[in-house]
Amino acid sequence: MRDINEHTAGEDLIIKTSVRLMVPFIQVFGLYVIVHGHYSPGGGFQGGVILGASFILLALAFGMKASQEYMTVSVNAVFNNLGPAIFVGVGVLCTLFGGLFLDYSALDNLIPLGVVEWRSFGIFLVEVGVGVAVMSIMVLLYWNLSSGGAMDEGL
Amino acid sequence: MNATNLHLFVLVVPLLAALAINLLGRRSRQWIAPLVLGSLAFSVFGSVIIMARVVEYGTLRYTVGNWQPPYGIELVVDPLSALMMVLIAVVALLASFSSLKSVEQELPGREHFFFTLYMILIVGLFGLVLTGDAFNLYVLLEITSITTYGLIAMGKGRAALSSFNYIIMGSIAACFYLLGIGYIYILTGTLNMADIARILPTLNAPVATATAIAFVLVGLWIKMAFFPLHSWLPNAYSQAPTGAGTLIAPLMTKVTVYLMVRVIITMYTPALVFTHEWIARGVVWAASLAIICGSVLALGQKDLRRMLTYIIIAEVGYMVGGIFLANANGLTGSILHIVNDAFMTLCLFLVVAAIIYRQGSVSLVSLRGIFRRMPITMAAFTLGAFAMIGVPPTCGFFSKWYLILGGIDGGHWEFVVALIVSSLINAVLFFRIIELGYFGSLPDGDNQEHAIDERREAPWWMLSPLVLTAVILIVVGLSTGPLVNNVIRLMIPVGF
Amino acid sequence: MIWQIDLMILTLVVVCALVAINTKDLLGATVIFGIYSFLMCLLWAEMGAVDVAFTEATVGAGVSTIFFIAAILRTTRRSKD
Amino acid sequence: MKNLALLATLVTGALLLYGTKDFPAWGDPRDPASTYLSPYYIEKAIEQTHVPNIVTAVLGDYRGYDTMFETVVIYCAGMAVLSVLWRKKEE
Amino acid sequence: MEAIIGEVVAKYNYWIYVVLMMIGFYAMIGKRNLVKKLIGMNIFQTSIILFFVSTGVKKGGGIPIVDKYKALASNIDAATIVNPLPHVLMLTAIVVGVSVTGVALAVLQRIYREYGTLEEDEILEKLQR
């Protein structure tokens, strides 16, 4: 059962190299999906999952410790909370500027961009929040599930 | 802060607090208590104001994102949901005092996780009572479920297994609910509850409507552990960490019952749900069975906490039965019992928490002579027990009053008998414990060992909410009249 | 929408579901479940639900399967039914 | 036990199928689901939000409250897993 | 007979969804292996998602992404585009599903740590002892 876990560094060069090559592209694609959610399929969730998957791929190929050099546990913790906080924060901000909760058009009072444009931009802001949350949580879930909660060794 | 957004802030503040607890609590435990208590105090304050406003001006409707319903999601604060908000806020605040202490003892190092989940559970409960959208309800139901899974699984030993069973049952429940909503959606094309209530009676689709109602109700019944579907509850509630139990036990089933009331009254309209008299009659029979079985099963338990969980099952029978009596008194009784049972359960679970904090166990054997060691705790326990039995003027009596009256009005004598029998069984259950605690470890009746049991009350941190809850039991009981006239009466649909 | 393809995918989906819950090797079951998710995602894409399909592709067939595999490798592949 | 499960499954399935009796035919553009809310979204979403992907518009704005809680669900899952699997670090 | 066949053909995907739902439901309550229960749960959820997505389908409808400028210039005919609302709902449902799965898998590991097995009957046996 544990034979898969016992990979040591340097054994599977092809995987490592290809992962190293792919991960940046995956990440860019993830960002693209988040940002381009307005115009094509995708959005915060999908992009977040893709971003998270890139880190999971790193962890799979190089071990958990290595992946935690790209995103440390404490940074991950901050991201965990930052994501929902962005979403809720945008909502609260709307109420502070005289609108109802999550009524992005109210933010026009903050920076006048135009009511409809603010709606569009508000959706974007919110999607970023979702993306951050989903990415970090997916990584967190993987770390925990694959290490039984210790978050030190991977599969 | 804009006053119209207040009820949203009741929900958002604990949510932000949850995030803050997670972030700051990691660094130092010092942050947790002020954040939890502060945000919940705000919620209590806010919900009381909302309650006052609703009673004065009538139902508040709020459209999130300023999109008119049914296009956007609507939040509806009618007297019933305002009442539930106050209930949740008060119970959560009282429970959190005790939880802070017991979590410190039971789950050192995991306090910030615990309280993050704890606060989000409260947020989810607030959301559930506020929302006027059927799908939003599903999402919030899942929030409360997931947090509850997590909280329960944090317990020791068998807790993980109980939690897993709960996950399976909870998922089935949620899926059933979602299926029912799907059927409703395909028939009406809308998800707004008021809208559904408007459209549904005009449709000519009896079978699909009935299926939808059935699935939503069965989903909720699983969630509230209505009798034949109750098997997950006793293990889950009795093995959860003590701090989680004090919050989950009083609120989860009660809020689910509230949802059932909401679904029946404002989504499906009573006319549709109670079309077939034999169905309502069957549910009342099932409820009577639930009451009797819950009580009898409670008799067989050797642990106070487990015993209480079975009593919860019986109490669910009270409430479901009361609603399906399909008359004004029954419905009033059910809604009143939601409030009363929440406080009664809170009181008893706070007692459990206090005892566990001091002696680690609430098995009946370990309760011998407890009156001498923890007199104040046990005085509160006695009050809670009286409320459960239904001794006036504690609140438990008055909801039972309405329920029995509803049973008499509707000619449901089986329900009346079940209620009375369960009161009697409750009396046996609780006096067994009171007797144990009172007579102590003196099998042969000599009283020489008085001095050995020294007094060891739980810390004030746990004791004061307990005493307060015990007082609330009587206060709520005595204010039944205003409660019914100003709040619950307004919710009884016409034609009842 | 071409109903032949539609029907074929639907049949395959049912077959995958049946195989997934009846495979004795949990790892195998999980992989088949991944295939099931992917077929589902095709189905939805074909029904015009591109966003749902995209999400299912990333979440259901991707991350969810990885979680399953991670958990199974931490525990056991054995299953009696 | 297995028979009971099978029975429950069959009953549920039969009930669900029976319930579809009253449904409009599949894919009918005139069924209530497609004529009540969705035209509003399809016709107004772009005008009101300038987002061509209607799903994103509805997700992020019209039903943004749902989406917020969806994020919270994910967040809860993360925290729940963390707390459930947590063990002391000295292992 | 004709009517029945007509009915079946018109709603065949509801049949499929019910069949999938039954498979999932059976796995959840009938299977003894905990992972199998979870797989069943996921199948159940996807079947519901399939059901919802089906409700949004319009014969000959396009995907709910349109050209912004064309849309602003002239009104879109709602009948040519599939219903986006179920898609939105199901995005949420998928996320909820994966969250529950994640938590369940974590709990599963705790159970394995405790009992060394994932078979329900073996666990119960251990509890008896």
Place this chain on the structure above:
Amino acid sequence: MTPIVSIWPLAAILVSLLGALPIILSDRHPNLRESWTILIALVKLMIVASLLPWVLEGGSYVFTIAQVVPGVPIELRVDALGMIFALVASCLWLFTSIYSIGYMRALDEHAQTRYFASFAVAISATIGIAFAGNLLTLYLFYEVLSLSTYPLVTHKQNAEARTSGRKYLTYILGTSIGLVLPAMLITYSIAGTLDFTTGGILAGKASPEILALLVVLFLFGFAKAGLMPFHGWLPAAMVAPTPVSSFLHGVAVVKAGVFAIFRVIFHILGPETLQSADLGSLITYIASVTILVASLIALTQDSMKRRLAYSTIGQLAYMVLGAGMLSAIGMLGGIMHLAMHAFGKITLFFCAGAIYVASKKKNISQMDGLGRRMPITYLAFFIGSLSIIGMPPLGGFISKWNLLLGAVEGDQLVLIVVLLVSSLLNAAYFFPIVYRGFFVPATDGEEEGIKEAPLFCLIPLSVTALVSLALFFFPDTLLRLARMALGS
């Protein structure tokens, strides 16, 4: 006359309820604690007495505590019937408090604080029952009384006390929840109110079958009245310390049951309604059986307190019998007996306690020759027993005479026989005690050291004996109240 809204009825209840607090707080200082007890008893008696004049003039006081159920607030109402009970209870509480001090100290009992505190709560509940303005309020205080007496019954904390406590609760709680509660709700469901109204609230609203059901439910439901077969708790409860037995199980608790039955018959079901449904005989037969059987059992008891307990059961049934006659004179006799029996029986119990304190003897067969050592106690006992039997010139005669008149007036031969036979039986189980005390010489020399009980015990029992005597000569106030209670 319109009722006066006044807080004094509530004050009468609260004074002892809140009084329990200083009693608990002065746990460590027995003298202070007992001073509190006496003080509270005095204040309470004064409050109750201050309400008397206005009631005698035909007025009443009301006070609404809380609106709980539509049409049924938690409400206090002081009327003539309630006044009788409240007067008797608060008056006797004072004596009992004094007696308790003597008794408890002489025996050096444990947990005295709990004892006095529970006692205070119990008396509050008793006054609450007396002043209850409707059935719900009465039920409320009835339950409080049941629960607050539980610690008193199980005071000894041994196995016997435990069993008795269990029995006590089973009977009292079981019947009140199982029988009274549904009966009350059925009544409410029919009448829409539970207010005590002269002539009843069910007139013309309920069918005879429902009425019969209600009669049975109420009669047995108020098991504190000890009607057979729900009498078993009373002999069992005699394990309690004697002051408890005397006050609670001679006066407050049992009379609360009878009082509740009175209330139900007079003010809920209504005598006329019952008469027209011909249910009076049902009540009288149940009562008659209880009278005879209880008296016969009393004859066979050797334990002093148990004999008194069975005597109480019999006497309680007299009161129910009076009410069940449904004629003015019979009901008058019932109400009068409630007061007269209270003074007589408490004297007997006080004496039993005094004998126990002085000699540690519980059984009648051991009490030979004690009368010569304790003449005052035995004299008081003699007076009390005469009053219970119904001999002139004692209070009991008045009530029994009225009962007999009622039976004669109603041409109910059976009842006349029952009354006469049971009086003979009463005499048969009381006189031997007195006879043994005075005329049978002590068997051995162990009586040497015995002398009268402490003054704290002796004074109350003498006073109550004298009151029994006095009530024969000055029954006017009571009679007037009783007549007013009957609305004539």
